[in-house]
Amino acid sequence: MNPVNLQAAILPVNAGWGWIIQGYALCRRQPSAMLFWSVATSFLINLGSIIPLLGQMILIVLTPLLTFLTLCAGRHLSQGQRMLPGMWLAPATTPGTTPTLLRLGLVYFACSVLAAFAAVLPFMAQLLAAMGGQAQPDYTALAQAMTGPLVLFGAFYVVLSALFWHAPALMGWHRLPLRRALFYSMVACWRNKWPIVLYAGTWAAVFYGAHLLLDALAGTGLPANLLAWSSLLLDIVVTALLYSTFYPIYATIFRDAQAS
Numbered sequence: 001m002n003p004v005n006l007q008a009a010i011l012p013v014n015a016g017w018g019w020i021i022q023g024y025a026l027c028r029r030q031p032s033a034m035l036f037w038s039v040a041t042s043f044l045i046n047l048g049s050i051i052p053l054l055g056q057m058i059l060i061v062l063t064p065l066l067t068f069l070t071l072c073a074g075r076h077l078s079q080g081q082r083m084l085p086g087m088w089l090a091p092a093t094t095p096g097t098t099p100t101l102l103r104l105g106l107v108y109f110a111c112s113v114l115a116a117f118a119a120v121l122p123f124m125a126q127l128l129a130a131m132g133g134q135a136q137p138d139y140t141a142l143a144q145a146m147t148g149p150l151v152l153f154g155a156f157y158v159v160l161s162a163l164f165w166h167a168p169a170l171m172g173w174h175r176l177p178l179r180r181a182l183f184y185s186m187v188a189c190w191r192n193k194w195p196i197v198l199y200a201g202t203w204a205a206v207f208y209g210a211h212l213l214l215d216a217l218a219g220t221g222l223p224a225n226l227l228a229w230s231s232l233l234l235d236i237v238v239t240a241l242l243y244s245t246f247y248p249i250y251a252t253i254f255r256d257a258q259a260s
Contacts, residue, residue: 016198074247
């Protein structure tokens with residue numbers, strides 16, 4: 001595929017809902033596959049959290065590769081193919097793919113660290129004052145002092161997400177150089193910012209509403225173990241549906257540049 005032929009379509013706002021509907025249709029073709037991937041990635045996230053700092057660093061570096069594997073699974077399902085166990089890691093064995101996406105992951109990690117530092121530095125005086133010199137800091141004051149850095153980091157992370165959203169597909173399928181992939185991804189996200197806002201807002205509402213429902217059930221006196229398992233199952237199902245939307249987003253925005 002010639003990179004110069006890549007053109008990001010400009011979609012209507014309701015495409016944000018369309019991606020979710022298409023993702024649901026993909027998931028219905030083989031729900032066991034996407035549920036398996038949801039469980040597998042959840043296991044990796046929990047495993048990474050066991051190892052302080054290093055585990056989280058590794059997960060961030062692996063994010064583009066895991067995203068690409070998710071996209072490949074969605075592409076297979078869209079073509080009517082069944083996802084067999086050996087197919088999940090097959091894209092990573094394509095020559096040059098894993099090193100390229102790991103390099104992208106390292107850049108993503110470096111940008112995330114820089115964004116964190118840039119978000120904290122303007123508020124360093126307030127944070128140090130909130131922590132004070134006592135053995136036990138004032139957690140209320142610390143939480144208030146953290147509001148500014150968190151809001152600023154959130155703004156930086158929106159920009160990072162736009163830069164890296166489509167980069168795994170553009171580098172993995174179309175072999176674009178890193179800088180060009182980041183540029184194309186940013187342009188594609190900017191052209192479709194309103195569908196993306198609707199898409200993200202809908203998923204936020206789904207996650208929030210699901211946990212509100214669980215909180216309401218907790219008030220009925222259901223056993224804590226049952227609620228914990230219900231919460232885990234709900235997260236797995238919703239995450240599987242979320243992963244199923246990744247390929248429709250790529251395929252509709254870059255609809256004239258399907259991977260060969």
